[in-house]
Amino acid sequence: MARIRMSRRVLMLSAAVFAALPAMAQDITLTFANWATAEATTRDGMEQVIARFEEANPGIRIDSQAIAFPEIGRQMVLRIRSGNPPDVAQIAGNDTFLLAASGGLQALDDYAGETLATLKPGSYAPFQTEKGLVAMPWNQAPAGFWFSRDILKGAGLDPDNPPATIEDLNAAMAKVKEAYPDIIVLGMDTTNRAFSLQSNWPWMRAFGALPIGEGATGADTPEMKAYLGWMRMLAQEGYIDPGRKIGEFRPLIAQGQVAFLWDQVLVQGVIQNASGIDDATFNAQFGVAPMPAGALGSGYSFEGGHQLVMFDKSAQKDAAWKFINYLATDEAAAKLYTVDTNRSIPPAASFADPELAASLDTPVIEAFSTSIIPTITPEPFGPDFATAATAIMAGVQEAVTSDRPIDDIAADIQSQLDR
Amino acid sequence: MRPGAAKKAHLSRPMRGRAPLLDGMVVPTLIVLALIIGYPVVSTLMLSVQQYDLINDAAPSYVGMRNFSDIASDQIFWTAVKNTLIYTFGTVFVAAFLGAAMALMLENLNGPFGNAARAIVVSPWAVPFVVVAFLFRFIYMQKGGVLNAVLMHLGIIEAPIPWLNDSDLALPAIIVANIWTTTPFFFLLVASSLSGIPDAVLESARVDRAGTWATLYHIKLPYMRNPLVIGSLLMIIANFNDFAKVWVMTQGGPGFSTTTLVVYVYRMAFENFRLGYASALGVIWLILLLVTAALYFRLLRGRD
Amino acid sequence: MTDAGRQGFRHRQSAGRRIGRGLQFAGLGFALLWTLAPLYWMVATSLKTELEATQLDPTLFPHSITLQNYTGLAGGSLPFMQFFVNSVLTCLVAAIVAVVIAIPAAYALSRAKFRAASQVGYLILIVRMFPMVVLLAPLYLILLTTGLLDTHFGLIVGYTTFGLPFAVWMIKGFIDAVPIEIEEAARVDGYPRWQILLRIVVPLIYPGLITTGIFVLMEAWNNLIYPLTFITTLDKQTLPAALQLTFTGQFKTDWGGMMAASVVTTLPLMIAFFTVQRSMVRGLTAGSVTGT
CATH class of the missing domain: 1.10.3720.10 (MetI-like)
Incomplete structure (x- = not known):
């Protein structure tokens, strides 16, 4: 036994020596877990940005690990627990806060200090938690209320003024349904995923419901029931097509088969890709507005952008920060990836490159910046969000797909949340 | 297993008494199984009496039977058990019936048409589950799904039916997709057991002028019985474990109406990261399967 | 069953047997349709353009057959x-x-x-x-x-x-x-x-x-x-x-x-x-x- 242990030590020692010799002269390798290289739409753009970074930083090599979007949160938690996290990861939504709660992230305050001053405050504020700045905003992709001008016109509605309140929306949907009985009047994601709660949360808030999170009033409230009742009405009137993922509405709106769509800023790119229309035609056919106002007198939005996180196990944090900072704030990277590939908004407050500034000076970005982003409401993210999402979205699905009394459904959600 | 039955088999063969675990030929398999299954099973048993949440840094702590008592009062768990039983047995019984019916229909059909028909009806079994799931999700879509489109064009229905988005329809709809992939298995099973019936037996039935149904009942059914019992057991095991179809088609929704045990355990372990609770669910699951298997073996032995 | 054997019994086929035959073929027709329809839909959809594949009123046959989905994979x-x-x-x-x-x-x-x-x-x-x-x-x-x-x-x-x-x-x-x-x-x-x-x-x-x-x-x-x-x-x-x-x-x-x-x-x-x-x-x- 002793002999085996000895020889193993010798082996390890010699391995370490051999590994160290060339390593002294060699590059640092950063592992970067992301889904940008796991999807056909973004893979090329992401790889180009990585290549440029490596070119600009000869000492650093990026080992890009493509992990699918729905898998990345789970993978990262497992890898934190098992002690082999990557150096840097792309992350979004509740997963960011899940990782922060799991204690495997490096707070970025010391690294990001000066950089933050150059960003829009709203872009990073949600990530300043009691554990410090847990994530760096990479891009912003808030949701807006998209509408098809052609369909509004055809239904006898004003193509430039979409409904401003939920009541107006109800009336408008009735008119659209009458004029176009076969299209999807309102596209919204009602699947049972954590993302669906994130996406539907602003609607719940518009009805005054606050089932979980800070100052929660629970699910068994008149406000929540009003929301569930409205959702049921949408289904019964045939306005929504339940069970579709948000990505399944996008090719449809491109074909003029969806009148209103609750979706993120990036949908413009998907529509233009699918139908091949240019910017001017797009703006003539589609518009985006804030969510119609509900009982509280306002509509809301959610931030669906992506963040970058550094893991506290990383052995090369300075290089990791260099990479994060490059992706989030370098203007060439922002243009190539964030704007042109991912079709979202960089977090920077202003841009030196006039071309980049111009490419962000569009009616859509304008609408987002002035009237939609200010309505972003915080999401009740945290370790319990996924469980709550399962309970709440199951209730929403029940309201939409069955005729059980809304009171019972609300009570059921609450009892699930209490568990 | 009744000792008597084992003994009978034992005596009918040459005696080569060796203790099973000492048999050198079984050892390699047992070692591999112990490593890749034994260890995970044992650690699942141990985890089932612990609270171990991957999401916080706390070490696993012993909680006794608490996970199990929590499960007893867990409404969704019981829904999941119910759904799993409906899903599994609904699929297996209907698929067995359809498969047997198809085999009987094709039994006497020779020539190129018969061969082509046989090749066609078995083909769904070769379609990977993920593909089946995506394909049927696409077919079932409320708007834009081909099933509703065809039914509406034929005038059978007036408005699109939300196949996967109705609490009462979703589970049956998934079961139908599952039956589609499972039927060929039973078809092959029954077809091969039918071809195993000696010609002389069928001939004598014909001489006795036994009718089609009488021949089926008295002659063919006994030959089909055991393969069907074993085959259904295999399919019950497979369907208890079936993840891809439900996950891709509904993620367990709407509500919890299609949440099966495997979906529930997956959510517990890999969305909520409650490994202790998920392991306790797994232990109960194993017990359920063992009971089913024991009943089945009894059914098999009952014939002797 | 041998062909000779079946031949020998053919003359005894009653009206009931013929109905049974009809049922058998109806059942077979259903079995083939049931098996082939989903497979057909998979292949047909794979030959459609992106927009045709997703449209709300699906086309039973691809309007214009394209291999772009396959070349896209490769x-x-x-x-x-x-x-x-x-x-x-x-x-x-x-x-x-x-x-x-x-x-x-x-x-x-x-x-x-x-x-x-x-x-x-x-x-x-x-x-x-x-x-x-x-x-x-x-x-x-x-x-x-x-x-x-x-x-x-x-x-x-x-x-x-x-x-x-x-x-x-x-x-x-x-x-x-x-x-x-x-x-x-x-x-x-x-x-x-x-x-x-x-x-x-x-x-x-x-x-x-x-x-x-x-x-x-x-x-x-x-x-x-x-x-x-x-x-x-x-x-x-x-x-x-x-x-x-x-x-x-x-x-x-x-x-x-x-x-x-x-x-x-x-x-x-x-x-x-x-x-x-x-x-x-x-x-x-x-x-x-x-x-x-």
Whole structure:
């Protein structure tokens, strides 16, 4: 036994020596877990940005690990627990806060200090938690209320003024349904995923419901029931097509088969890709507005952008920060990836490159910046969000797909949340 | 297993008494199984009496039977058990019936048409589950799904039916997709057991002028019985474990109406990261399967 | 039934029999439609353009047949050929490993008639019942500590967990069908058991081994959870998992491309399956058919 242990030590020692010799002269390798290289739409753009970074930083090599979007949160938690996290990861939504709660992230305050001053405050504020700045905003992709001008016109509605309140929306949907009985009047994601709660949360808030999170009033409230009742009405009137993922509405709106769509800023790119229309035609056919106002007198939005996180196990944090900072704030990277590939908004407050500034000076970005982003409401993210999402979205699905009394459904959600 | 039955088999063969675990030929398999299954099973048993949440840094702590008592009062768990039983047995019984019916229909059909028909009806079994799931999700879509489109064009229905988005329809709809992939298995099973019936037996039935149904009942059914019992057991095991179809088609929704045990355990372990609770669910699951298997073996032995 | 036999009975067909015939063909028509319709839809959709594939009023026949979904797979930015190779490689190796390890155990269980043999046989089948989902976390930890996470070898180990018990069960069934008398001569000559197994039994059950191997291969090919969990980088991913991962991304669901990928995922399995379909089922249920 002793002999085996000895020889193993010798082996390890010699391995370490051999590994160290060339390593002294060699590059640092950063592992970067992301889904940008796991999807056909973004893979090329992401790889180009990585290549440029490596070119600009000869000492650093990026080992890009493509992990699918729905898998990345789970993978990262497992890898934190098992002690082999990557150096840097792309992350979004509740997963960011899940990782922060799991204690495997490096707070970025010391690294990001000066950089933050150059960003829009709203872009990073949600990530300043009691554990410090847990994530760096990479891009912003808030949701807006998209509408098809052609369909509004055809239904006898004003193509430039979409409904401003939920009541107006109800009336408008009735008119659209009458004029176009076969299209999807309102596209919204009602699947049972954590993302669906994130996406539907602003609607719940518009009805005054606050089932979980800070100052929660629970699910068994008149406000929540009003929301569930409205959702049921949408289904019964045939306005929504339940069970579709948000990505399944996008090719449809491109074909003029969806009148209103609750979706993120990036949908413009998907529509233009699918139908091949240019910017001017797009703006003539589609518009985006804030969510119609509900009982509280306002509509809301959610931030669906992506963040970058550094893991506290990383052995090369300075290089990791260099990479994060490059992706989030370098203007060439922002243009190539964030704007042109991912079709979202960089977090920077202003841009030196006039071309980049111009490419962000569009009616859509304008609408987002002035009237939609200010309505972003915080999401009740945290370790319990996924469980709550399962309970709440199951209730929403029940309201939409069955005729059980809304009171019972609300009570059921609450009892699930209490568990 | 009744000792008597084992003994009978034992005596009918040459005696080569060796203790099973000492048999050198079984050892390699047992070692591999112990490593890749034994260890995970044992650690699942141990985890089932612990609270171990991957999401916080706390070490696993012993909680006794608490996970199990929590499960007893867990409404969704019981829904999941119910759904799993409906899903599994609904699929297996209907698929067995359809498969047997198809085999009987094709039994006497020779020539190129018969061969082509046989090749066609078995083909769904070769379609990977993920593909089946995506394909049927696409077919079932409320708007834009081909099933509703065809039914509406034929005038059978007036408005699109939300196949996967109705609490009462979703589970049956998934079961139908599952039956589609499972039927060929039973078809092959029954077809091969039918071809195993000696010609002389069928001939004598014909001489006795036994009718089609009488021949089926008295002659063919006994030959089909055991393969069907074993085959259904295999399919019950497979369907208890079936993840891809439900996950891709509904993620367990709407509500919890299609949440099966495997979906529930997956959510517990890999969305909520409650490994202790998920392991306790797994232990109960194993017990359920063992009971089913024991009943089945009894059914098999009952014939002797 | 022989053709001559049927001929002899034809004249006795009554009106009732003819109705039965009609019912039989109606049933057959239904069976064929039921089987073919979904497959047709998969192929038809894969030949449509992206917009036609997603439109709300689906077209029963593609308006303009395009191969763009297939060329997109081959020439797109995602390495679909690599996924395909990954799947073939891992599933094939898992099948071979499972069969090779299973042969001696299956032989011992079939031939050495110790009292507990059948119990061990059933035990191995029961092992197969344990929910894969629950085994995931411990297996993940094993692979991690041995450095096999995110390797094809680790995935093969995972596939073996369900492939091996099944292979033992099936091969035992095939060996049961080999009369023990065939071995007697060799035994009298004093050949050791290993030799008897390799020289006499294995050649006899060779088709059964192929069948078993293809069964394990199909099960592995079908498996979704293991590659999703054990493979963390996309370039090492298997075809079914990549299908699930890359077509339901953050941007859109591309039904045409997905159906094209589905066709490509299905074809190898279908070919493998048709080579062995008959003996496969016989192997699965051999234990009961031969009456042991």
